[in-house]
Amino acid sequence: MAEEFYCMKCRKKVQVDKFEKKTLKTKTGERAQLVGTCPSCGGKVFKFVKA
Ligand SMILES: [Zn+2]
Numbered sequence: 001m002a003e004e005f006y007c008m009k010c011r012k013k014v015q016v017d018k019f020e021k022k023t024l025k026t027k028t029g030e031r032a033q034l035v036g037t038c039p040s041c042g043g044k045v046f047k048f049v050k051a
Pocket of ligand 1: 007
């Protein structure tokens with residue numbers, strides 16, 4: 001299932017179907033992040049999601 005990310009390089013929203021979920025531990029708790037690759041430029045795209 002594709003997720004919509006905002007690519008900083010392309011400056012537009014892109015649909016990414018390959019991404020992984022990473023959990024980051026911070027001082028304020030855990031934060032989940034989706035990390036994928038932009039299909040247009042090959043750059044990294046990411047966004048925070050609810051854990
Ligand atoms: Zn891009």
